[in-house]
Amino acid sequence: MRPLEGLVVLEFCQFLAGPSAGLKLADLGARVIKIERPVKGEACRQLSIKDLFVDESSLLFHTINRNKESFAADLKNADDVALVKKLIAKADVMTHNFRSGVMEKIGLTYQDVLAINPKIVYGMVTGYGTKGPWARKPGQDLLVQSLSGLAWLSGKKSQAPVPFGLSVADIMCGNHLVQGVLAALLKRAKTGKGVLVEVSLLESVLDVQFEAITSYLNDGGQIPERGDVNGSAHAFLSAPYGVYQTQNGYLALAMGNLLYIGQLLDLDFSAYADSKTWFSHRDEIRQLIAQKLRGQDTAHWLNLLGSKGVWCGEVLDYETLDKFDFGMQMKQTLDLPGHSLVTTRCPIQLDGEILTSKKSAPKVGEHNQTLAALINN
């Protein structure tokens, strides 16, 4: 049985951070019910990439909200709020990412909810925490990346800041919310009392930088400096760490003994006998390696280096990956009449089983009727 079977989660969250947490909880076995405004539903239903829509909601929404149910309620309407409160009374967990003040107005703050359900686990997602001058700033991924220092870790020194090309703050924050909610459920199991869980996009993206920030805090405040050769991969790591162009593609080289790699590549690295130079002269060294690697194709180098235990690998794209099903059974097809919606599955395996679910994202209010039974039960 899935570990969270029997648990009911009410999701008041929108967009990515909170809903990605709801998705993980659903895949781990919880019954996740989105509380959405009638008709239009959650805002992400209209947020598309490449204008891809399935069944009136964006493909993006379908990706993040499969395996959930939907209860449509107008939180500005007293009757609807009364119904929602009845649902809350039956729930184990609720999550929201409203700006501060919204739940106060509706009357569903943690304190309010405790009065209805003293054993609720209440998860809150904010952009920047609940205090200070940033508490009211829009909690948007690119802005949080930009404020947190993260944009200075990728790319080259001579380039402008390079953000991560996907919503890393949202996704990590969703991961942390899952951890917090699960830990809270363990606490509740001991105390029998409700638990408040708080995460923020900013703290989550700072946590991702825990190594870099700890270095900064202990090396006299040196700002990370990116290497300045194409394929620079890590501001703190020595040569050869990085990505290199070959005759027909790209090769990634992770950390390794530079002198040994030099021998294998027939490069004279005698000037770099002192391993300290592998960091201080990393650009110069990486240029020498780059020159060499351009001369042959990727397979040649993989064969030469890989067979000698050097940590190296090919740089692939989605097309080459798809040819071997992304290296494993990552795909699942959702149950959605008239559509063939293929997406990824949960990355966690339990008791030797992969966790799949064919249940597609709900229509707005699709489960109002069935949930009426839960409410009146």
Add this chain to the structure above:
Amino acid sequence: MKPLQDYLVVDFSQFLSGPSASLRLADLGARVIKIEKPGTGDICRTLYTSDLIMNGESSVFHTINRNKESFAIDFKQPEELAKLKKLLAKADVVLHNFRPGVMERVGLSYEDVKAINPQVVYGEISGFGANGTLKAMPGQDLLLQSLTALTWLNGNDGDGPVPMGLSIVDMLAGAHLAQGILAALYRKVMHQTGALVQVSMLESAFDFQFETITTFYNDGGELPQRSKSNNANAYLGAPYGIYETKNGYLALAMGEIPVLANLLACDALQAYPENRFELRNEIKEVLAKHLKTQDTAYWLNILEPADIWCSDVLNYEQLFAQEGFKVLDFVQEVQMQDGYRYKTTRCPIKIDGESFIADKGSPKLGQDNEKIIKEFID
């Protein structure tokens, strides 16, 4: 009360992925004992970045392994293994990130541990799971980023692959392992059953890209196309990106182009009343040229009051000086057994209003042997 108070975690993992999971469990209240090889210990102890050595060991090790104990034991020796098993019999969680086959060979597979501890939650992280063709490859972060196509999402068109500048796949795998373990512990509390929790860096890297991979599956297999300049997301139109200003940089997440044209007093932008995705290179070029003409603060003062989602782009020095950062109290100081003190970050999760601060620094190799032997083995 911390949520994992009274839980015992025995951690065989090294480097970043597994240890980042056990750090989270430690911060949430669990007692975490690192099992290390006598003499050398976790290889991460000597994995230096920026050549930064703190109290004889790497900054990376100190970051990931604070709030833990260390038990140095050579469990390849049968008599030592027997001792270790006494500790494992008491553990709620056992975790490792050895390559497939290693724990089986030493007699500490899930089945082996389950035989002495039927309700154990046993977590493992591998590079590639049980996949036949890949499983012999090293599960290293940059190699996983490269293999899973993550490198084609960052940087600009024409930059070639651009890796994310930290060990993101390790951290994702660690985060997922912590989730799986916590979920399994909940099931253990409710149903008194153990569990095997498995995570691979490969699956974690794909999960990270669930939006873009799902798009690829459903758009006829088009590859992500980064914009020519100022790229921040290959799938989003202008203005989404970071732009140079006269004295720094400005991040711009959204905004109707005609609205931006008026706010920024940029006539050239007026030529784009319709913000079509295919026009993003042109629009970004116009914006980039215009935004260079004034300071960051000048633009922020115009855009923020108009509710345009934008921000400054900070480095650590600038960030640490901000009131918005200071109020988080995100930095804590910890102390090692020998008195060495260092600063690091704290757990990003708050529970019942409590930030999980713990002043225990990283352990010296084997520093807790005596105590652990006395408590669990003698």
